[in-house]
Amino acid sequence: MKIANLLLVAPCAVAASLLFASRAEAAPTLAADVDAAIPIDQNGASTGFGGALRFGYQLRLPLIAVTPEVGLSYHFFGDDYGPKVFRGFAGGRLGIGEGIRPGVYAHVGFGSVSIGDVTVGNLVIKGPSHTSSALDAGIFLDFTLLPKFDLGVHAGYNTVQGDGGALKWVSAGVHLAYMF
Numbered sequence: 001m002k003i004a005n006l007l008l009v010a011p012c013a014v015a016a017s018l019l020f021a022s023r024a025e026a027a028p029t030l031a032a033d034v035d036a037a038i039p040i041d042q043n044g045a046s047t048g049f050g051g052a053l054r055f056g057y058q059l060r061l062p063l064i065a066v067t068p069e070v071g072l073s074y075h076f077f078g079d080d081y082g083p084k085v086f087r088g089f090a091g092g093r094l095g096i097g098e099g100i101r102p103g104v105y106a107h108v109g110f111g112s113v114s115i116g117d118v119t120v121g122n123l124v125i126k127g128p129s130h131t132s133s134a135l136d137a138g139i140f141l142d143f144t145l146l147p148k149f150d151l152g153v154h155a156g157y158n159t160v161q162g163d164g165g166a167l168k169w170v171s172a173g174v175h176l177a178y179m180f
Helices: 002-021
Strands: 025-040 048-061 064-077 083-096 100-117 118-120 121-123 129-143 149-160 167-179
Touching: 025 064, 025 149, 048 083, 048 167, 064 100, 064 167, 083 129, 100 149, 129 167
Parallel strands: none
Antiparallel strands: 025 048, 025 167, 048 064, 064 083, 083 100, 100 129, 118 121, 129 149, 149 167
16 A cells, blocks of 8 residues: 555544544443363363353543453363363453454453363262463454444453463454443
């Protein structure tokens, strides 16, 4: 793209964004995520699914949305013997723009990882489990033109620490947030 075209397109994009900019407002927000979970460097774990419920308080300024939030998530990997992860977390989201809003998110908390029990004849061998620190970070893209709702897609890196090494995975999915 030539510099002259860029100099013409950039101000038009900013002007269009300002047309959709809302006044400053804050609202409690309830959000739900559904995503695929792809393990990283985990022997025996296969792709799984999961989701999260998040509650926060979204502050919307013209062209900026900041949401401190807390939440719970659950992910499972593969079959009955794959890891299952339950997490509680706190963190936030930062989005820039109106209409279409790209942004970043990050959370810290605690996670519980458990491996399914194995049955051999009449003997049940309890699978290992542990609880440790957890974190996630990623990016999102929200569609914000619906009143009271934001609909979007997200992708992120997730980890729960452990004695034998961390359980790490990439998540990618969709989310819906409702502003009260």
